[in-house]
Amino acid sequence: MLKALLSSTPSSTRPACPRVGIGYDVHCYAEGRPFILGGVHIPHHQGLQGHSDADVLCHAIADALLGALGEPDIGFWFPPSDASIEGISSLKILEKAAAIAAEKGVTIENIDSTVIAEAPKIMPHTAAMKLCIGNALGITTDRVGIKATTNERMGFVGREEGVAAMAVASVTFPGVSNSVD
Ligand SMILES: Nc1ccn([C@@H]2O[C@H](COP(=O)(O)O)[C@@H](O)[C@H]2O)c(=O)n1
Numbered sequence: 001m002l003k004a005l006l007s008s009t010p011s012s013t014r015p016a017c018p019r020v021g022i023g024y025d026v027h028c029y030a031e032g033r034p035f036i037l038g039g040v041h042i043p044h045h046q047g048l049q050g051h052s053d054a055d056v057l058c059h060a061i062a063d064a065l066l067g068a069l070g071e072p073d074i075g076f077w078f079p080p081s082d083a084s085i086e087g088i089s090s091l092k093i094l095e096k097a098a099a100i101a102a103e104k105g106v107t108i109e110n111i112d113s114t115v116i117a118e119a120p121k122i123m124p125h126t127a128a129m130k131l132c133i134g135n136a137l138g139i140t141t142d143r144v145g146i147k148a149t150t151n152e153r154m155g156f157v158g159r160e161e162g163v164a165a166m167a168v169a170s171v172t173f174p175g176v177s178n179s180v181d
C-alpha cells in the first residue's frame with residue numbers, strides 16, 4: 001500500500017552526485033621560516049610566510065575540497081584575524097574539511113594538485129606529502145596527486161619570491177531515495 005502510494009507521489013529520489021572544486025594559493029618566501037609543504041618539512045634556505053604554517057599546497061587542496069562541498073573558503077573556517085590559530089599546521093585545516101565532508105556523507109574521490117616553485121625540487125618529497133595529506137583527508141595515497149613545475153624563471157615564482165599551488169577535488173554526494181522495498 002505504502003509502496004503504491006509512494007510510486008504515485010512525486011519522487012524525491014536523487015542518485016549519488018559527483019562534484020568538483022578548485023583551489024589556488026600563493027605564499028611569499030621569507031628567511032628564517034621552515035618550508036612546510038603538504039605537511040612535510042622540506043630542507044631549504046627559506047620558508048613561506050603566513051599566519052599559519054603557510055603550507056600553500058594544503059591551502060589549495062582545502063579550498064578545492066571546500067568548493068566541491070559547497071562550503072565557504074579556508075578564510076571563513078580559519079580567519080587570519082584569529083590569534084589562536086597562529087602557526088597552525090595546515091593538516092588540521094585538511095582534517096576540518098574532511099570532517100565537513102563526513103558530516104554531509106560525502107565521499108572524497110580524489111585530489112590532484114600542482115606546485116609551482118622554482119626551487120627547491122619538490123618531486124623527491126611527494127611520497128611523504130601524499131601520506132600526510134591522505135591521512136588528514138582519510139583517503140589512500142593513490143587518490144592524492146601532487147605534481148610540480150618551475151615557472152621557467154618568469155614572474156614572482158621565477159624570481160624565487162614565492163610559491164604557488166593549485167588543486168582540484170572530486171567528491172560524491174550521497175543519493176537520496178524514498179523507495180520502500
Ligand atoms: N620545484 C620543482 C619544479 C619541478 N620539479 C620537477 O622537475 C620537472 C621539470 O620541471 P620544469 O618546470 O622544468 O618543466 C617537473 O616535471 C617536476 O618533475 C620539481 O620536482 N620541483
Ligand SMILES: C[C@@]1(CO)OP(=O)(O)OP(=O)(O)OC[C@H]1O
Pocket residue numbers: 025026049050051052053054055059074075076078079080081085093
Ligand atoms: C589558514 C590561514 C589562516 O590565517 O592561513 P594563512 O597562513 O594566513 O594563509 P593564506 O593562504 O593567506 O590564507 C588562509 C588563512 O585562512
